[in-house]
């Protein structure tokens with residue numbers, strides 16, 4: 312039974328399952344971290360255009 316690496320679709324190595332290498336495992340970890348934890352203050356980057364229209 313062979314599992315395909317979710318990152319590059321290569322056959323996974325039992326040592327790094329479900330990935331083919333530690334590199335792909337790291338890539339997945341980075342994706343998970345950046346996707347799960349949205350930095351607080353991200354909304355501050357969004358400027359409010361409606362304020363300028365206020366007279």
Ligand SMILES: [Zn+2]
Nearest residue numbers: 316319331335
């Ligand atoms: Zn891979």
